Amino acid sequence: MTGVLVATAPILAHDFWLEPSAFRLEPGASVALRLRVGEHFVGDALPRHPAMLSQFIAAGPGGMRPVPGQDGKDPAGVLRVEQPGLVVVGYRSRHSFVEQKPDKFDAYLVEEGLDRIAAVRATQKSTGLVRELFSRCAKALLVAGPGGGSGHDRILGFTLELVPEKNPYMMRAGGALPVRLLYEGQPLAGALIVAMNRADPSTKVRARSGADGRVSLGLSRDGAWLIKAVHMIPAAAGSGAQWESLWASLTFELAGPPAARPVKKRQQ
Amino acid sequence: MWLPVLALLALTPVGGVAHEMGSTRVAIWISADRYRVEIVTDAQALADKLAAASREAPGTVLGAPEERGFEERLRERVTLAFDGVPGDPAVSYAVAPATRDIASAVTIELTGLLPDGAQTLEWTYGWTYAAYSLTVHRPNQVQPSVSWLNGGESSAPIDLTGPAPVDSRLQVAVRYLRLGFTHIVPYGLDHVLFVLGIFLLTRQLRPLLMQVTAFTVAHSLTLGLSIFGVVAVAPAVVEPLIALSIVYVAIENLLVRTVKPWRVAVVFAFGLLHGLGFAGVLQELGLPRSELVTALVTFNLGVEAGQLAVIAVAFLLVGVWFGHRPWYRRRIVMPASVLIAGVGVYWTIQRLAV
Numbered sequence: 001m002t003g004v005l006v007a008t009a010p011i012l013a014h015d016f017w018l019e020p021s022a023f024r025l026e027p028g029a030s031v032a033l034r035l036r037v038g039e040h041f042v043g044d045a046l047p048r049h050p051a052m053l054s055q056f057i058a059a060g061p062g063g064m065r066p067v068p069g070q071d072g073k074d075p076a077g078v079l080r081v082e083q084p085g086l087v088v089v090g091y092r093s094r095h096s097f098v099e100q101k102p103d104k105f106d107a108y109l110v111e112e113g114l115d116r117i118a119a120v121r122a123t124q125k126s127t128g129l130v131r132e133l134f135s136r137c138a139k140a141l142l143v144a145g146p147g148g149g150s151g152h153d154r155i156l157g158f159t160l161e162l163v164p165e166k167n168p169y170m171m172r173a174g175g176a177l178p179v180r181l182l183y184e185g186q187p188l189a190g191a192l193i194v195a196m197n198r199a200d201p202s203t204k205v206r207a208r209s210g211a212d213g214r215v216s217l218g219l220s221r222d223g224a225w226l227i228k229a230v231h232m233i234p235a236a237a238g239s240g241a242q243w244e245s246l247w248a249s250l251t252f253e254l255a256g257p258p259a260a261r262p263v264k265k266r267q268q
Numbered sequence: 269m270w271l272p273v274l275a276l277l278a279l280t281p282v283g284g285v286a287h288e289m290g291s292t293r294v295a296i297w298i299s300a301d302r303y304r305v306e307i308v309t310d311a312q313a314l315a316d317k318l319a320a321a322s323r324e325a326p327g328t329v330l331g332a333p334e335e336r337g338f339e340e341r342l343r344e345r346v347t348l349a350f351d352g353v354p355g356d357p358a359v360s361y362a363v364a365p366a367t368r369d370i371a372s373a374v375t376i377e378l379t380g381l382l383p384d385g386a387q388t389l390e391w392t393y394g395w396t397y398a399a400y401s402l403t404v405h406r407p408n409q410v411q412p413s414v415s416w417l418n419g420g421e422s423s424a425p426i427d428l429t430g431p432a433p434v435d436s437r438l439q440v441a442v443r444y445l446r447l448g449f450t451h452i453v454p455y456g457l458d459h460v461l462f463v464l465g466i467f468l469l470t471r472q473l474r475p476l477l478m479q480v481t482a483f484t485v486a487h488s489l490t491l492g493l494s495i496f497g498v499v500a501v502a503p504a505v506v507e508p509l510i511a512l513s514i515v516y517v518a519i520e521n522l523l524v525r526t527v528k529p530w531r532v533a534v535v536f537a538f539g540l541l542h543g544l545g546f547a548g549v550l551q552e553l554g555l556p557r558s559e560l561v562t563a564l565v566t567f568n569l570g571v572e573a574g575q576l577a578v579i580a581v582a583f584l585l586v587g588v589w590f591g592h593r594p595w596y597r598r599r600i601v602m603p604a605s606v607l608i609a610g611v612g613v614y615w616t617i618q619r620l621a622v
């Protein structure tokens with residue numbers, strides 16, 4: 001209860017992800033989809049808000065459809081999955097903005113690996129508050145029924161999008177997941193892509209995307225994973241902000257190594 | 269029940285939102301000599317944050333308050349500064365279980381005495397990533413102030429000294445009269461439709477007055493009984509039934525031409541429901557303890573005035589001109605009742621789904 005808190009005011013840049021009530025479902029079951037904002041895979045729930053939501057969709061064996069939900073409610077969406085197979089859920093937010101002191105903003109650029117922007121900032125002399133527009137492009141991979149299904153590499157067309165090039169439900173902990181980062185549909189090179197596991201979120205798997213926008217992430221543990229990437233561009237003229245950031249994320253669950261199989265037997 | 273959601277939607281500025289608005293709500297009540305802070309937040313999110321702060325595995329559930337240094341960790345992330353000097357509140361919390369589609373929430377309460385002569389209070393809460401709403405209730409203030417804060421951000425200084433003069437009985441009366449009226453026009457479209465439903469059935473003064481009187485007596489009764497805590501019915505039950513009452517009167521308008529004896533009794537029963545609805549609103553608005561009866565009576569009078577205004581306007585616009593025409597029932601009463609019934613059905617479904 002001292003002034004310490006004021007001195008360490010948090011950096012106002014948080015991760016955003018979709019958190020389903022379960023990643024593996026029985027066909028015909030409903031799954032609650034919560035929007036989470038936070039860090040190290042720990043976050044607060046955001047209720048569904050019409051002014052914040054741009055797109056909330058699910059693409060699966062039955063085609064693409066909107067995720068229903070009630071405004072003002074958390075969970076933000078509830079989806080009934082009828083057919084067995086892989087379902088890609090996507091949430092695209094509208095713009096929000098945040099203002100930060102320059103030192104906080106620069107610290108955040110370093111933390112998110114936005115080196116190119118940091119280099120530009122270093123050549124500028126700015127002392128005022130930095131105003132930044134930001135928006136979210138979150139995806140979650142769910143699977144209904146036995147087997148892994150296909151369609152994991154489905155592109156939803158978000159401005160910034162993480163696309164898994166292997167079906168995580170067809171692999172196990174200890175394997176490597178190739179992921180591609182797309183910006184406006186084109187591969188984005190040199191971006192920092194970070195993966196973390198729910199059970200040990202402070203241990204991060206980090207990689208920079210290659211010229212083809214690809215990284216290969218070694219995912220050692222089973223359980224829920226969050227992969228994220230941030231991209232920043234100069235904000236459009238007339239937006240009132242200096243910078244605009246886009247936050248892509250991907251959540252899914254990985255089965256344990258073969259030794260952990262007996263646990264899975266209960267599902268059949 | 270509806271008010272927080274409506275407030276959330278109403279607070280949206282045009283062309284983008286400043287904050288990513290989370291589900292955490294903080295309310296501060298200031299009385300003459302004490303303060304009470306209530307933090308309502310998602311129980312699982314808090315449990316995860318507590319686990320992360322303790323470097324434990326996530327997925328645990330929130331248990332007893334003394335567990336895992338909860339109070340200590342909370343105190344590190346909360347500041348109540350009175351004129352810049354941190355206060356030392358007592359901390360307690362309770363977990364409300366999850367319902368069908370609402371995640372379980374935890375209510376943390378911080379209470380204490382206001383330091384002598386304190387002028388301002390600054391509130392800071394750092395244990396949230398999403399923005400949260402801060403509602404401040406000060407003495408003698410009917411409308412609390414609401415603002416949105418980011419985690420770690422300090423509130424604007426809250427003035428503890430004013431507004432000092434207690435409102436006079438007349439001021440309370442005028443204010444609640446207005447609140448009662450505006451609760452019908454323009455905010456109470458469901459009540460407006462119900463009253464229009466009553467109006468449409470008959471142009472004769474006597475049966476109209478009988479229905480209006482039955483409705484008034486009934487809703488005054490339950491409004492009063494609710495406010496004094498004699499009866500309590502959850503809004504989840506009352507609100508769909510109010511919507512259903514609209515459907516009923518509109519459909520009866522289609523089926524019968526005159527006021528049947530049961531109609532007055534039914535309207536009385538529905539009046540009991542609407543009174544419970546008014547009570548919910550009045551409780552959310554807050555009632556001054558010192559002038560409870562004044563506020564209650566004038567709010568009810570305001571509601572009454574609002575209903576009579578609806579009937580008067582409907583009479584002047586439609587009744588006077590077309591009421592005696594042979595096609596009045598066919599071209600006005602029937603289509604309007606169908607429309608009202610339709611809206612009522614829609615509301616019933618919508619409110620049941622909440």
